[in-house]
Amino acid sequence: MNRSKMLTEGALFTAIYIVLFLVAMLAPLIGVLAMLLLPIPFIVFASRYDWKPSLLVLVATLILSALFTTVFSAPITVLMGLGGIMIGSAMYRNLSAYETWARGTVGFVIGLVLLFLISQLVLDVNIVEQINAMIDQSMEQSQKLMEQFGLTDQAAEQLALVEQQMDMLKNLIPVGIAVISIILALVSQWLSYKVINRLENKDYKFPPFRNLTLPVSLVWIYFFALIFSFFELDPNGTLFLAVSNVLMLAGLLMVIQGFSLIFFFAHQKNKSRVLPILSVILAVFVPFLLYLVRILGIIDIGFRLRDRISEEKK
Numbered sequence: 001m002n003r004s005k006m007l008t009e010g011a012l013f014t015a016i017y018i019v020l021f022l023v024a025m026l027a028p029l030i031g032v033l034a035m036l037l038l039p040i041p042f043i044v045f046a047s048r049y050d051w052k053p054s055l056l057v058l059v060a061t062l063i064l065s066a067l068f069t070t071v072f073s074a075p076i077t078v079l080m081g082l083g084g085i086m087i088g089s090a091m092y093r094n095l096s097a098y099e100t101w102a103r104g105t106v107g108f109v110i111g112l113v114l115l116f117l118i119s120q121l122v123l124d125v126n127i128v129e130q131i132n133a134m135i136d137q138s139m140e141q142s143q144k145l146m147e148q149f150g151l152t153d154q155a156a157e158q159l160a161l162v163e164q165q166m167d168m169l170k171n172l173i174p175v176g177i178a179v180i181s182i183i184l185a186l187v188s189q190w191l192s193y194k195v196i197n198r199l200e201n202k203d204y205k206f207p208p209f210r211n212l213t214l215p216v217s218l219v220w221i222y223f224f225a226l227i228f229s230f231f232e233l234d235p236n237g238t239l240f241l242a243v244s245n246v247l248m249l250a251g252l253l254m255v256i257q258g259f260s261l262i263f264f265f266a267h268q269k270n271k272s273r274v275l276p277i278l279s280v281i282l283a284v285f286v287p288f289l290l291y292l293v294r295i296l297g298i299i300d301i302g303f304r305l306r307d308r309i310s311e312e313k314k
Contacts (some may be wrong), residue, residue, distance in 0.1 A: 124306025
């Protein structure tokens, strides 16, 4: 009976995925929302039956989506399927919301890497080269535009600086994959919580952001990456690329930890929620403040600053 129910639900969620994918492709206005909902069928199914049956559903979905839509749907299906299965499997094991988020992030990272590989090996589309071509084309258009306004001298200096920054962005594609995966996992998990709570009358939710605490090992990773960044590394070398991406990603996580501390401090001191929210908005518009928030995050993880704040309240 359970096996029959599992097969029935697998077929149902496969059909739901294909419908959502068709809506995402054919209805531009609601296509974005439909795209965000694509991992939900995999999450709900995996939360009930774990990852092994879910992989079979993913294979079936790949075959049927290629038949009903297009073969180009395969990379997207792999991405959404792996991310969704990792989140659903974590929920099946009753892991915490943040552990579930971490596993979902790993799933989406694997999915994005496979998307790159499938696009290049099967569809003969090199996404990295496409990005580089778009950047180069944008640079050429900017140069022509500045020359038309008689700004040739200034154009050379400005474009040299912009080209340097663009080259840095090209090297940060791995950290870009990680950031996209973090956001996709967060949105997918939050939406799945809403759906499952409604369908199954459960109470899945994220704990307050102020309680987020990243592992101490992250400080050491950031510290060693920072030390390596002071060495004269080959800008085109693998070590430079690895150090740059690790430093950027670890720094971003430190900023998140810093904001968590600000929310925690406001809660402990009975301050209005408006203050920490304003601090986030202000930091976005004044990038220098992000460095201060990062330092707060490092101090919080390394020296357990929030524990001392809690003791002071007692």
